[in-house]
Amino acid sequence: MTSTATQPAAAATGTQWSARLWAMLITLCIVLFLDGLDVSMIGVALPSIGDELHLSTSTLQWLVSGYVLGYGGLLLLGGRTADLLGRRSVFLIALGVFALASLSGALVSSAALLIATRFVKGLAAAFTAPTGLSIITTNFAEGPARNKALSIYVVFGAGGYSMGLVFGGLMTGLGWRWTFLLPVPIALAALVAAAFLVPRDKKADEGGHDLLGALLSTAAMLLLVFTVVSAPAAGWGSARTVGSFAAVAALLAAFVVVENRVRYPLIRLGILRKPSLLRATLVVITLAGSYFSWQFIVTLYLQDTLKWSPLHLALALLPVGVLVAASSVFSDKLVDRFGTGPIIAVTTTVMSIGYFLFLRLDTAPSYVAVILPAVLLIGIGWIGFPAINIQATSGIEDEEQGLAAGVLQTGMQVGAAIVLAANTAIISSGSHGDGSPAALLHSYRPGLIFAGVVCAIGALIAMTAFLPGRTVTETVAEQDEEELIAA
Secondary structure, three states: OOOOOOOOOEOOOOOOOHHHHHHHHHHHHHHHHHHHHHHHHHHHHHHHHHHOOOHHHHHHHHHHHHHHHHHHHHHHHHHHHHHHOOOHHHHHHHHHHHHHHHHHHHHHHHHHHHHHHHHHHHHHHHHHHHHHHHHOOOOOOOOOHHHHHHHHHHHHHHHHHHHEEEEEEHHHHHHOOOHHOOHHHHHHHHHHHHHOOOOOOOOOOOOOOOOOHHHHHHHHHHHHHHHHHHHHHHHHOOOHHHHHHHHHHHHHHHHHHHHHHOOOOOOOOOHHOOOHHHHHHHHHHHHHHHHHHHHHHHHHHHHHHOOHHHHHHHHHHHHHHHHHHHHOHHHHHHHHHHHHHHHHHHHHHHHHHHHHHHHHHOOOOHHHHHHHHHHHHHHHHHHHHHHHHHHHHOOOOOHHHHHHHHHHHHHHHHHHHHHHHHHHHHHHOOOOOOOOOOHHHHHHHHHHHHHHHHHHHHHHHHHHHHHHHHHHHHHHHHHHHHHHHHH
16 A cells, blocks of 8 residues: 655654744644543533533533544544545644534533534544644654654643643633633634644555445444443443444454455554554553543542532642643653653553552542642653553554554543443442442442552553563564664
8 A cells, every 4th residue: 555645754853853843743732632631621511511501410421422432433544544545634624623513512502412512523533633643653753753752742632631620620610611612712723833834745546445444443433432431321231232232343343354355454454463552552541541530530529529619629630730741851761761661561550559549538638648649640650651652653654653543542532431431330339328428438439449450450561561471573573663762
């Protein structure tokens, strides 16, 4: 298959970049920041939206789930579309759709329309996120230049997730519609900047005309995310849930058959056997799933149970965002010196310890003695996020960078939805008692333990890179990767 855009001859090979290259990188970073911001910011506004529009709890959850449904369901398609049709064009169109959907969400008052705008925003993000990553990996040569660029890029994404609570608290104080309006001018400004800064590329000369594969993969991902987010309400053992999972399995099986037979598959299945990509995807599932589960529990307990204000909660968790932002200065240097594996293993281990420290919560927790130490450790955990992205895309050909990014981010979104749904089921099964803060805290503790265990599993997966007994092929491949990183 002909590459969409081979690495430009002028691709950055060092860490001293022109002003134009810096401007392009920051523009892409801002867009990824908006993607992460939108996921977490809406959570703070849900109570206000429910009060004004008289929405039930089950309806409100679809304001979150609708975004995840579009985002997680179309990421694979989004990443591959950018490879085939041209990264610049796909990025600009998707970013424009994101801005329009944000504006529409601020103007409507119907629950159905509000959920629809959230789905469309998630759909747009499914194209901008992997496309932005592939634009970076094809404009910065593999090694120190790419490590630095990716570290800055994914730190912005992690910052969006962690700072969403802060911005959500501030915007909700003005009115919940501001949480929808905030991204609009930022997205439009980024759209104009990207039109001038992102280099033009060509769509593939041939290949990729796999409409059946696209339909099957998209349908499978959409149904999987829908099944996972609706399972707690419908029941994990219900006929609907079991039947939906069976349908997902059938769609995925059909997809594998199609991809192995068509001349130009949408996804080269062999890429899924790359050890570094597989390991990074599994780890990012545990990292994101455990973090979203923890954030869900902390928000429920501190804001709804202990009656903390949205701004109070946002400021309490601010150190996570501060650590993530600070890590942009040195995360690439850590990768250059130690490689991706050790960093991922250490940071996920530290993060899991942070979750377990939250078990010390009581009905009147001391911020300095109880909450802050755990928050700091969780923030340190996010420092490994750039290393995960670098590991996933190292050694991947230019024409498959979007695909690799789509695989990683699909794992993050879909996997996180599964972990969060499982955590919700665990919490719900233990919700007994008189509804007092003490009783509710008791029901939340298993969820905190679950988050810590999931993150610890991620650390163990990262550590498998250092275990004896791996295949010669895997060992050689990872040695090559480390040599490229150090080059």
